[in-house]
Each structure stands twice: as structure tokens, then as C-alpha cells.
Amino acid sequence: MSSTTIDEFRQQILQRQPLRIRGGGSKDFYGSVPSSMQESNLLDTRMHSGIVSYDPSELVVTVKAGTTLQALELVLATRRQFLPFEPPRFGDDLSAATIGGAVAAGLSGPRRATVGALRDFVLGLRLMDGVGRELKFGGEVMKNVAGYDVSRLMAGSMGCLGLILDVSLKVLPMPMHEATIGLALDQQPALELMNQWGGEPLPISATCWADGLLMIRLSGAEPAVRTAQQRLGGDLVEADQAAQFWASLRDGQHAFFAQTSPHATLWRLSVPSVTPPLEVGGSSLIEWGGAQRWFHSEASAEEVQTLAHRCGATATAFRYAPDRTQVFSPFAPGVLKLHQSLKHAFDPHGIFGRGRLYPEI
Amino acid sequence: MMSIQTPAEGADTFPLPSRESDRGRGGENQTNSPVGADDTLLCVTTDIDTALAHSAEQDQNFASIHHATLFSRLKKILPQGALLQVKEDLAPYECDGLSAYRRIPLAVALPEDEAQVVAVMKACYEAGVPVVARGAGTGLSGGAMPHEQGLVLSLAKLKRIVRIDKYSRTAVVQPGVRNLAISEAAAPFGLYYAPDPSSQIACSIGGNVAENSGGVHCLKYGLTVHNVLRVRVVLADGDVVTLGSEALDSAGLDLLALFIGSEGLLGIATEVTVKLTPKPQFAQCILASFDDVRRAGDAVAAVIAAGIIPAGLEMMDQPATRAVEPFVKAGYDINAAAILLCESDGTKEEVGDEIARMKAVLEGCGATEIRVSQSEAERILFWAGRKAAFPAAGRVSPDYYCMDGTIPKRRLADMLIAITELEKKYGLRCMNVFHAGDGNLHPLILYDANVPGELERTEAFGAEILKLSVDFGGTITGEHGVGFEKINAMCEQFASDELRIFHGIKAAWDARGLLNPGKAVPSLHRCAEFGRMHVHGGQTAFPEIERL
Numbered sequence: 001m002s003s004t005t006i007d008e009f010r011q012q013i014l015q016r017q018p019l020r021i022r023g024g025g026s027k028d029f030y031g032s033v034p035s036s037m038q039e040s041n042l043l044d045t046r047m048h049s050g051i052v053s054y055d056p057s058e059l060v061v062t063v064k065a066g067t068t069l070q071a072l073e074l075v076l077a078t079r080r081q082f083l084p085f086e087p088p089r090f091g092d093d094l095s096a097a098t099i100g101g102a103v104a105a106g107l108s109g110p111r112r113a114t115v116g117a118l119r120d121f122v123l124g125l126r127l128m129d130g131v132g133r134e135l136k137f138g139g140e141v142m143k144n145v146a147g148y149d150v151s152r153l154m155a156g157s158m159g160c161l162g163l164i165l166d167v168s169l170k171v172l173p174m175p176m177h178e179a180t181i182g183l184a185l186d187q188q189p190a191l192e193l194m195n196q197w198g199g200e201p202l203p204i205s206a207t208c209w210a211d212g213l214l215m216i217r218l219s220g221a222e223p224a225v226r227t228a229q230q231r232l233g234g235d236l237v238e239a240d241q242a243a244q245f246w247a248s249l250r251d252g253q254h255a256f257f258a259q260t261s262p263h264a265t266l267w268r269l270s271v272p273s274v275t276p277p278l279e280v281g282g283s284s285l286i287e288w289g290g291a292q293r294w295f296h297s298e299a300s301a302e303e304v305q306t307l308a309h310r311c312g313a314t315a316t317a318f319r320y321a322p323d324r325t326q327v328f329s330p331f332a333p334g335v336l337k338l339h340q341s342l343k344h345a346f347d348p349h350g351i352f353g354r355g356r357l358y359p360e361i
Numbered sequence: 362m363m364s365i366q367t368p369a370e371g372a373d374t375f376p377l378p379s380r381e382s383d384r385g386r387g388g389e390n391q392t393n394s395p396v397g398a399d400d401t402l403l404c405v406t407t408d409i410d411t412a413l414a415h416s417a418e419q420d421q422n423f424a425s426i427h428h429a430t431l432f433s434r435l436k437k438i439l440p441q442g443a444l445l446q447v448k449e450d451l452a453p454y455e456c457d458g459l460s461a462y463r464r465i466p467l468a469v470a471l472p473e474d475e476a477q478v479v480a481v482m483k484a485c486y487e488a489g490v491p492v493v494a495r496g497a498g499t500g501l502s503g504g505a506m507p508h509e510q511g512l513v514l515s516l517a518k519l520k521r522i523v524r525i526d527k528y529s530r531t532a533v534v535q536p537g538v539r540n541l542a543i544s545e546a547a548a549p550f551g552l553y554y555a556p557d558p559s560s561q562i563a564c565s566i567g568g569n570v571a572e573n574s575g576g577v578h579c580l581k582y583g584l585t586v587h588n589v590l591r592v593r594v595v596l597a598d599g600d601v602v603t604l605g606s607e608a609l610d611s612a613g614l615d616l617l618a619l620f621i622g623s624e625g626l627l628g629i630a631t632e633v634t635v636k637l638t639p640k641p642q643f644a645q646c647i648l649a650s651f652d653d654v655r656r657a658g659d660a661v662a663a664v665i666a667a668g669i670i671p672a673g674l675e676m677m678d679q680p681a682t683r684a685v686e687p688f689v690k691a692g693y694d695i696n697a698a699a700i701l702l703c704e705s706d707g708t709k710e711e712v713g714d715e716i717a718r719m720k721a722v723l724e725g726c727g728a729t730e731i732r733v734s735q736s737e738a739e740r741i742l743f744w745a746g747r748k749a750a751f752p753a754a755g756r757v758s759p760d761y762y763c764m765d766g767t768i769p770k771r772r773l774a775d776m777l778i779a780i781t782e783l784e785k786k787y788g789l790r791c792m793n794v795f796h797a798g799d800g801n802l803h804p805l806i807l808y809d810a811n812v813p814g815e816l817e818r819t820e821a822f823g824a825e826i827l828k829l830s831v832d833f834g835g836t837i838t839g840e841h842g843v844g845f846e847k848i849n850a851m852c853e854q855f856a857s858d859e860l861r862i863f864h865g866i867k868a869a870w871d872a873r874g875l876l877n878p879g880k881a882v883p884s885l886h887r888c889a890e891f892g893r894m895h896v897h898g899g900q901t902a903f904p905e906i907e908r909l
């Protein structure tokens with residue numbers, strides 16, 4: 001394996017200077033940037049790329065962190081398999097994002113509500129901690145409860161605990177059949193239907209409401225998709241157009257996500273799916289059966305965080321925030337203490353991704 | 362019932378560690394030197410370093426603690442009769458489902474609500490007394506086995522279903538609620554809680570969270586970690602934190618995922634919010650016979666390779682079917698070398714389609730007989746045999762020992778063949794039931810504790826299976842946890858650097874090491890003592906620790 005690359009990573013870590021771990025840079029816009037931050041050196045993972053092993057009948061692929069999502073998904077597609085959590089690729093040409101960055105950001109796409117989040121598909125990984133030790137957690141099997149679940153902890157850790165070297169992911173067969181239907185509905189009735197249908201055994205794999213239109217994607221065996229289509233009604237969307245629509249949602253390229261004004265932030269709220277329409281004084285885009293709400297707002301971060309807190313949600317200043325000192329929801333003190341102590345266990349010198357997640361870690 | 366009849370006396374008191382051994386690889390011994398300008402923001406917690414040094418290096422000894430004040434305090438906190446101290450009252454708590462390992466605790470506390478749990482935890486924290494959480498005590502790795510110098514904290518009285526919400530498809534329950542009780546309460550809404558351990562009639566949701574339990578339907582519907590949204594946790598010092606939320610994502614590190622499967626070492630779960638799943642309209646099961654275990658093992662991989670994720674995919678070998686069939690009469694072919702149970706669920710159309718495809722794959726893999734359940738009653742009968750496997754082992758043998766490794770599916774047949782060889786080597790019989798779809802093995806080694814030497818041979822047999830699981834690219838435990846039982850096997854699977862991180866995590870949550878000490882994560886000293894010459898990255902493990 002690329003032991004020289006690994007050695008270079010270790011050399012960089014042993015310098016004990018702040019490091020910003022970066023893959024393709026497709027998510028540079030995401031996360032906090034503390035105002036007082038000392039300039040961090042970049043640790044570029046892209047030299048460490050390639051598929052380590054892939055056994056389709058095990059539903060497992062092990063891949064080096066610097067491998068692009070595009071390259072990985074192409075390989076999986078040759079065996080009619082895919083990453084069910086549909087990690088967003090962002091960026092202009094979608095070819096930059098790496099799997100390491102996807103895991104570290106922990107973001108999931110349109111299938112989230114029905115098949116699970118990125119972290120649900122992480123089976124194991126190899127990482128380098130803040131003192132340059134190479135560590136292996138989890139494995140390549142579906143069930144493994146030996147030791148604490150460090151692999152899933154790394155999902156969404158935004159490069160602040162350690163450097164992900166390789167990751168083993170559970171993959172799934174691509175659905176046999178897919179169909180997308182559209183229904184003209186206002187927000188309130190759309191939310192009600194998403195929640196009602198979510199409680200029925202229907203092969204729904206994604207939902208999206210925006211601008212008076214509820215889009216529903218059905219995935220599964222052809223007869224099941226057909227029956228569900230009849231049951232739900234609406235208009236069938238042409239296949240190419242549907243594929244394009246879901247991809248644009250996944251990758252943050254849907255027109256809704258474009259910047260609306262220099263003072264407005266694109267907010268992402270993770271809410272209980274049954275939360276009524278949010279009073280945000282503008283339009284919203286809803287995904288995940290009602291559990292993910294997007295909107296643009298010029299309101300202060302405090303105001304949005306208060307709104308989120310009131311409905312048992314968390315809010316992320318996802319993009320275009322004029323001030324990026326703290327883009328994620330604040331914690332209760334006890335939870336913050338746990339974060340600090342965990343940070344200390346993995347990165348005692350505090351070199352990785354300082355402030356990217358929270359100013360305190 | 363299932364037991365290895367050895368008392369585990371003083372198993373985790375060791376001589377003092379050599380202090381100089383607290384050093385990582387690469388000469389890192391100054392842990393308190395952060396970089397950069399905004400140092401103050403960094404956590405430089407010396408008590409954590411101290412705690413880490415303690416718990417990582419060696420098992421703690423709590424023998425010198427005085428308990429009199431603690432007991433009078435606990436009596437004030439708990440309702441009448443909720444603090445057990447008399448030997449006869451303590452006996453039912455001396456072990457969990459793995460009855461081979463037994464210890465009598467100092468006392469058992471039975472709080473009735475979270476406030477009492479908090480008060481008990483605070484009292485124990487201040488007294489420096491270990492606490493072992495206990496749900497229903499069905500665990501199979503000695504996780505809930507008491508500590509002689511500690512308190513057992515039973516969550517059995519916290520058994521209220523707080524709320525079932527049809528619309529949001531969630532249930533909020535206290536930790537002592539039985540797994541099956543959630544599905545029963547959700548049934549009127551056409552919903553259920555998907556993870557279904559075979560012990561679901563008895564085991565508690567708190568125990569499920571602590572073990573990240575699985576069940577036969579987890580292949581399609583996920584493990585506990587995939588179906589729990591939020592947990593309220595009382596920490597070792599009595600602080601209460603909420604991990605996760607009723608939304609799908611939460612801010613910050615995924616502490617919920619870290620907590621699930623932590624075997625009572627990081628905190629006490631006092632309330633759990635679970636996701637409920639719509640009940641499938643229809644299910645059918647295929648019962649397929651094979652005259653060769655390799656063909657059966659290959660068929661498992663072939664089903665998955667064909668792009669099918671069955672709702673359940675289980676395998677039983679001939680000794681297992683022969684033990685079960687006489688009293689369940691499930692209709693298993695007892696002349697088959699192995700059988701597979703292969704289930705499909707969903708809409709009627711979906712199931713029809715999937716069953717046809719699975720049948721074709723199984724036929725292609727050389728199944729000698731294929732039956733598809735023709736009614737719900739027949740489907741349940743097919744499963745009844747599988748579910749009776751453990752009791753059946755108890756009928757055909759005075760004692761049995763249940764293993765729990767996981768391996769890649771392609772190695773299933775290799776494992777079965779290796780186990781056959783081990784049966785000869787140890788002169789013991791073994792029957793095999795596998796959650797084949799996800800490679801999780803439950804070999805049941807049959808023995809008689811009254812025959813001198815059989816128990817020791819059984820333990821050695823089991824240890825070889827676990828070692829093989831690791832060698833095949835798998836793990837020593839798929840769902841039963843490490844607990845007390847597999848603490849030595851952890852030294853096979855992990856090197857000292859990984860164990861140090863585990864101890865760091867433990868110290869972050871429980872700096873004084875009071876929660877379930879001596880379980881799940883071995884001290885470095887213990888691994889050195891255990892003496893396995895585990896080779897990792899070309900290095901002997903624990904070279905830094907002196908061998909006694």
C-alpha cells in the first residue's frame with residue numbers, strides 16, 4: 001500500500017501544527033471558521049486513493065479516503081450496487097468530492113429518511129490520530145460490537161478527531177425499478193401526506209416539497225412500485241427528468257440552493273418530521289418526509305437557532321453565512337464537556353480541524 | 362441453563378502496574394502541550410489523563426472503600442424495599458444469561474424513576490463505588506454480572522411506555538420496557554419496532570441499547586443503532602445528557618452512535634426514543650435443504666450477489682435441525698447437511714416477485730428441496746424451529762455454550778468445516794445456527810459440566826472459534842457483546858493503541874472508572890498478562906508493558 005503517503009501524513013501530524021484535512025475541497029464552504037484561527041496547514045488526502053477491496057456478495061467496499069465519490073460510484077455501478085445514503089458531491093463538476101470528505105462531513109442525500117444516514121453504512125475504518133498512531137476500528141462485517149463504535153463516531157466529525165485513512169462501507173444493490181410522481185399541494189397538506197405515507201408499508205425512497213409541488217420517488221420491485229404509484233396518484237415524471245431532479249437535490253445544485261442575497265444564509269434545519277410549516281418569512285424546501293427543511297434568511301443566527309430549539313431541531317448555517325464563527329447549533333454544557341474530552345482522547349495536542357465544528361474543539 | 366460452571370474469583374485484581382509504561386508510540390509522553398494561539402479553548406483535562414493512565418494500564422481495585430454512609434444515603438433516596446442487601450435477595454442478581462460467571466454484589470438498587478437513578482449515581486460517585494446497570498439480565502456475555510465491591514442498578518422498575526406516536530412513528534419508552542412490549546403497543550397503529558432479538562419477550566430496550574442487539578430481521582431493517590433516535594443518559598457523576606433527537610440528525614459528534622453498544626460503561630440509559638417501522642403487509646419464507654454445507658454457504662452469498670436483501674436469511678446445520686425437529690416439528694429435512702430459511706416481506710406483489718427470484722438462485726445453487734410457506738401459520742412454524750434452537754440445545758445436552766463471532770459470508774462454509782475438525786479435536790459436539798445473511802455465527806458447543814475437563818475443553822474450543830473469526834476477517838462478537846466473557850479475546854482483536862483510544866473514550870465519560878469496571882475493554886496490563894503474542898503491524902503487542 002501507499003506507505004510513503006501514510007508516512008508523509010504522519011510527518012505532517014508530528015509537526016504539531018494546526019492541520020486542516022482536505023480532500024477535493026467540495027465542502028470548503030461548510031462548517032465553522034473561527035475568526036481568531038491561526039492559519040492551518042493543509043493536509044491533502046488525494047494522494048491516498050484507490051479501492052482496497054470490493055466484494056459485491058459481501059455488500060462491502062473498502063476504499064482509501066482520497067478516492068473520489070465519482071470513481072467509487074462508477075465501480076459500484078458496474079456491479080449494480082450503490083451508496084444508498086447518496087452523499088452530496090457539491091462543486092461545479094461533481095468530480096472533486098472524496099469519500100473521506102463525505103464520511104467526515106457525515107452528510108446524507110435524499111434517501112436519508114428511508115434507508116438511513118451515511119453513518120449507518122460505515123462498518124469500519126483506519127485512522128491516524130493526533131499523535132500519528134495508525135488505528136483500526138470496526139471491520140468489514142455487518143455486525144460487530146467489539147469495542148466502542150469509533151467508526152460511526154468519525155462520521156460527521158469534520159476532521160477534528162483524526163485523519164480517516166481507509167473506510168469500509170456497506171453498499172446495497174441498486175433498486176430494480178424506480179418511478180417518480182408529482183402532486184400539486186400546499187406545504188401543510190404535503191407535510192401531512194409525507195408523514196401519513198411514511199407510516200405505511202410503501203416503497204418510498206425520497207420525498208421533496210417545494211413551490212407547491214410534492215415529488216415522491218418510489219424504488220423497489222416493479223410490481224410494488226406500480227401498485228404504490230396507483231395508490232398515491234399524481235403525475236408520473238419522465239425518468240430522465242426525475243433522475244436529474246433527485247441528483248440536483250442530492251448535490252445541492254437545485255435552483256433553490258442558489259444564493260438569494262449577499263446577506264441571506266441558506267439554513268438547513270433537522271426537525272422532527274411532524275413539525276408544522278416553519279414561520280421563516282420566505283419559501284422553504286422540504287425533504288426527508290418532512291424531517292429536513294431548507295430556507296434562506298437574513299435573520300440573525302440567534303433567531304434561527306432559537307426557532308430551531310423551540311421545535312426540537314438543530315439548525316446549520318449551511319451556506320453563504322456572512323459570519324461563520326459558529327454555524328452549528330450550540331450544545332448543553334454536559335454534551336460540550338463530552339466533546340472536549342473526546343477531542344482530547346484522539347487529538348491531545350489539538351491540531352486537527354480546529355474550530356471547524358465548534359470553537360471549543 | 363447455558364453455562365460454563367466456573368466462578369470467576371478475583372479475576373480482575375492484579376498487582377500494581379509499572380508506572381513508566383504510560384507512553385504512546387513515537388515517544389509521545391507529553392500530553393499537555395497544545396499548539397496555537399487560542400490554547401485556552403482546548404480541553405487539557407488533567408484528571409482525564411490521570412484516569413486514562415489508571416484504567417488503561419490496569420484493572421482498578423475498589424476493596425478499601427467504606428460503604429456504611431453510602432447505604433444510609435441510598436436508603437433515603439430509594440423507596441421502601443428498593444435496596445436489597447441480604448444474601449438471599451441478592452442471589453437472583455448474581456449472573457446474567459451466561460450463568461457460568463457469578464458474583465454477589467454489595468447491594469442491588471431498584472430505583473423507580475430517573476430522579477432516583479440520578480441520586481443513586483451521585484451517591485455512588487461520591488463514595489467511589491462501582492455501578493453495574495442491569496436490564497432484564499438476558500445478556501450472554503456476563504455484561505450485567507455484578508461487581509463484588511459494587512452496586513447493581515436495576516432498571517427493571519422503569520418500565521413505562523411514555524408515548525407512542527403513530528404520526529411521527531416513534532415510541533418513547535423507559536429503559537426497563539421489554540423489546541416485544543414496544544411492538545405490541547405499536548401494533549394497533551400498524552407499526553412495530555424492527556430489531557427482534559430471539560430474547561425479545563424478555564430483554565429490555567435499555568439492554569438492547571447497551572449491547573446494540575440484533576435479530577433475524579436486522580439484515581434488512583438494521584440493528585439497534587439504526588433504529589434508536591434519542592437516549593437520555595445519566596452519566597457516572599449524576600449529570601443527565603440527551604444524545605440524539607427526534608429529528609434525524611443532531612449537532613456535533615455522533616455521541617448517540619458511540620453510546621449504543623457501550624455495554625453500560627459510559628452511562629445509564631433512562632429513556633429511549635425508537636423509530637417504529639410500518640408492518641409489512643405480507644411475508645413468506647423459503648425453507649431450502651442442501652446436502653452439503655459448502656453449497657449452503659455459497660447459496661447465502663449467491664442470494665445477496667443477486668441483488669436481493671431478504672428480510673431474514675438464517676442457516677442451521679444438521680445437528681441443529683436434528684435437535685429441534687423432534688419437539689418443534691417444523692418440517693425440517695433432518696437428512697439435509699444444512700437448511701436455509703430465507704424470508705421476503707413487503708407488498709404481496711413485491712414478495713411474489715422476490716420469492717420467485719430467491720427460489721431460482723437457491724435452485725441454481727443445488728438445493729435438494731425447496732418449500733415456500735403457503736400460509737402465515739406455516740411461515741411461523743418454519744421460524745419456530747429456528748427460534749427453538751437454544752432451548753433444543755438445552756434438551757439434548759446438560760450444558761451448552763453459545764458463541765457469537767461474525768465472519769464474511771464467503772467464509773461460512775470454511776467455518777463450518779473448521780468447526781467439524783474442532784469437534785474431533787476436543788471430543789465435543791457443536792450445533793450451528795447462523796444469522797447467515799450477515800455472517801453472524803452462533804455455534805452452540807454441547808458439554809456436560811459434571812464431566813471433569815469438559816468445561817475447560819469447551820472454553821478452549823470456543824476460544825479457537827473466536828480466533829478463527831478474527832483470522833477470517835471478522836470479529837469476536839456480532840451482537841452479544843464482550844462483557845466479562847470475551848475480555849481476553851479483545852486482546853486478539855485489538856492492539857494496544859486502539860485499546861488506549863477506548864480507554865480515552867471511557868475516561869471522557871467516566872473519568873473515575875466506576876461504570877461496569879472490568880468489562881468490555883481490557884486493561885493493557887490484562888492483555889499483557891493474558892500473554893497473547895498478538896502481532897500487529899509487525900510489532901508484538903504491548904512491548905512497553907513488562908511481562909510478569
Ligand SMILES: Cc1cc2nc3c(=O)[nH]c(=O)nc-3n(C[C@H](O)[C@H](O)[C@H](O)COP(=O)(O)OP(=O)(O)OC[C@H]3O[C@@H](n4cnc5c(N)ncnc54)[C@H](O)[C@@H]3O)c2cc1C
Pocket residue numbers: 457458493494495496497498499500501503504505516536557558559560563564565566567568569570571572573574575576577624625626628629630631751840841877
Ligand atoms: C435465549 C436468548 C436469546 C438471545 N438472542 C439474542 C439475539 O437474537 N440477538 C441479540 O443481539 N442478543 C440476543 N440475546 C442476548 C440478550 O438478550 C441481549 O444482549 C439483550 O439486549 C440484553 O438485554 P437485557 O435487558 O437482558 O440486558 P442485561 O443482560 O441486563 O444487560 C446487558 C448489558 O447492558 C447493560 N445495561 C442494561 N441496561 C442498561 C441501561 N439502562 N443503561 C446502560 N446500560 C445498561 C448492562 O450493564 C450489561 O452490560 C439472547 C439472549 C438469550 C438468553
